[in-house]
Amino acid sequence: MAIPRSAHRLPLAVAAAGATTLGLFAPAAAADVRYEPGSSGLGDSYFPDLGNGGYDVERYHLKTAYDPATDRLTGTTTITATATQNLSRFNLDFYKMNVRSVRVNGHKASFERTGERELEITPRKGLRKLRSFGVTVRYDGVPQPLSGPVVFDLPYGFLATKDGATVMGEPNGASTWFPANDHPTDKALFTVETTVPHGLKAISNGRLLRQRTAGGKDTFLWREDRPMATYLVTNSIGRFNVSTTTTPKGVPQLDAVDPEVASDPNSLDTPRNTTRVTDELAGYIGAYPFTSTGSIVENDSGPPLNLENALETQTRPTYQSPPVEKGVAHEISHQWFGDSVSVRRWKDVWLNEGFAKWVEWYWAERHGGQSAQLSFQQSYDDPPPIQPDRPPFWDVVIADPTRDQMFHRAMYFRGAMTLQALRHKIGDERFLRLVRTWVATKKYGNASTEDFEALAEQVSGQDLGAFFRVWLHAPGKPTAW
Ligand code: ARG
Ligand code: ZN
Numbered sequence: 001m002a003i004p005r006s007a008h009r010l011p012l013a014v015a016a017a018g019a020t021t022l023g024l025f026a027p028a029a030a031a032d033v034r035y036e037p038g039s040s041g042l043g044d045s046y047f048p049d050l051g052n053g054g055y056d057v058e059r060y061h062l063k064t065a066y067d068p069a070t071d072r073l074t075g076t077t078t079i080t081a082t083a084t085q086n087l088s089r090f091n092l093d094f095y096k097m098n099v100r101s102v103r104v105n106g107h108k109a110s111f112e113r114t115g116e117r118e119l120e121i122t123p124r125k126g127l128r129k130l131r132s133f134g135v136t137v138r139y140d141g142v143p144q145p146l147s148g149p150v151v152f153d154l155p156y157g158f159l160a161t162k163d164g165a166t167v168m169g170e171p172n173g174a175s176t177w178f179p180a181n182d183h184p185t186d187k188a189l190f191t192v193e194t195t196v197p198h199g200l201k202a203i204s205n206g207r208l209l210r211q212r213t214a215g216g217k218d219t220f221l222w223r224e225d226r227p228m229a230t231y232l233v234t235n236s237i238g239r240f241n242v243s244t245t246t247t248p249k250g251v252p253q254l255d256a257v258d259p260e261v262a263s264d265p266n267s268l269d270t271p272r273n274t275t276r277v278t279d280e281l282a283g284y285i286g287a288y289p290f291t292s293t294g295s296i297v298e299n300d301s302g303p304p305l306n307l308e309n310a311l312e313t314q315t316r317p318t319y320q321s322p323p324v325e326k327g328v329a330h331e332i333s334h335q336w337f338g339d340s341v342s343v344r345r346w347k348d349v350w351l352n353e354g355f356a357k358w359v360e361w362y363w364a365e366r367h368g369g370q371s372a373q374l375s376f377q378q379s380y381d382d383p384p385p386i387q388p389d390r391p392p393f394w395d396v397v398i399a400d401p402t403r404d405q406m407f408h409r410a411m412y413f414r415g416a417m418t419l420q421a422l423r424h425k426i427g428d429e430r431f432l433r434l435v436r437t438w439v440a441t442k443k444y445g446n447a448s449t450e451d452f453e454a455l456a457e458q459v460s461g462q463d464l465g466a467f468f469r470v471w472l473h474a475p476g477k478p479t480a481w
Contacts, residue, residue: 036054054084057188063075068197096141101136157177165237166300169234188227201220201238240258289339330357340443343446376416
């Protein structure tokens with residue numbers, strides 16, 4: 001969705017076209033209008049076919065039914081979007097599921113599957129620029145997880161669990177279970193309506209609006225009322241103990257924990273840690289950006305090398321196993337760094353992980369643990385161990401790590417070191433002002449490494465070119481900055 005704040009910065013051509021729809025100019029005769037296909041990607045160098053051009057999604061309604069016994073998902077996705085060009089056809093990203101029908105503005109549309117994850121839709125009539133349109137896709141199938149080196153060599157996307165399913169969509173896994181403009185630059189509002197066998201629950205983002213039981217099945221309707229990137233949508237299905245509260249600062253909270261790990265001390269602490277972190281980070285960083293908080297704690301000890309995998313699903317992080325306090329600080333910090341302020345391209349992902357790791361360090365410092373400066377020094381002297389099949393720690397270029405290394409440990413640790421070194425260089429007061437200005441000015445939007453560098457120079461009044469060059473843009477251990 002377009003961020004309202006940018007409305008006054010519309011380029012002239014767009015403003016003029018807007019005037020056309022207001023009838024200020026005579027509309028062109030239908031025959032004069034040229035319609036072109038929307039692009040099948042958004043030019044993200046790490047994921048060229050992710051996202052699609054020619055339209056901007058405002059809202060998704062995801063209606064699904066899932067049966068853990070068979071792993072089958074049946075769904076209807078309804079999308080409201082605005083054309084950003086005259087469209088003869090457009091694409092959605094959708095991985096492997098069977099598409100049964102597509103309607104555009106209520107009319108049957110033809111469609112074709114192309115490439116690895118493209119659903120190419122041709123409406124009966126062209127779609128006019130700046131007009132809103134509706135798309136309904138009916139589908140079913142067994143969602144196929146993604147795998148490979150991108151996310152810790154773990155499967156991700158829509159994943160079956162012991163008692164249901166969970167979703168880890170980052171970076172390109174949302175389209176494993178619903179058709180989407182699957183790139184963080186097209187945020188939208190979501191309602192998620194999920195039907196499961198009676199006795200199971202479906203936990204998603206935002207607030208639970210309704211719950212009903214009928215015909216041996218339970219249906220849960222959730223709504224997230226702030227813009228959300230597709231990779232942050234969750235739909236965790238299974239047995240859950242649910243508790244609700246409101247934080248002292250007034251944020252409604254909902255926590256869901258798998259009963260098999262409910263007595264784990266970290267599970268018991270998670271709601272309390274979530275409350276504290278949500279409110280306290282707001283004090284350092286700026287108002288909490290969303291209208292609910294919470295957690296989803298799953299029971300998956302995972303393969304032997306599982307790195308306490310978790311994802312900052314919006315308003316309600318998903319933890320594959322009960323998290324320790326710093327794990328909660330990490331995922332809740334992502335609500336500002338990643339979820340509200342999202343990457344412009346996936347190569348900017350250090351802005352998510354570097355900040356989240358730095359907040360872990362800062363949280364410890366504020367709570368009687370070691371200072372962030374000591375954490376910096378330890379990582380500098382003795383970086384964390386790296387798997388033998390990954391590039392060595394100091395070889396990763398943080399501002400352009402390559403797709404397969406986007407979650408390399410250096411992205412977390414050298415990213416956090418960059419921020420701590422910057423804090424040390426420009427001073428506490430300016431650094432915290434930079435952080436607050438960053439989340440305030442980029443709220444619900446997207447931002448790049450270059451945007452961060454420019455703001456850091458502006459807030460500090462210093463030329464930071466050499467600093468960012470050695471920390472973010474060059475390989476090798478920085479020695480002077
Ligand atoms: N953003 C995650 C974190 O908080 C890392 C990736 C999580 N896993 C995934 N399947 N996307 O560190
Ligand atoms: Zn993270």
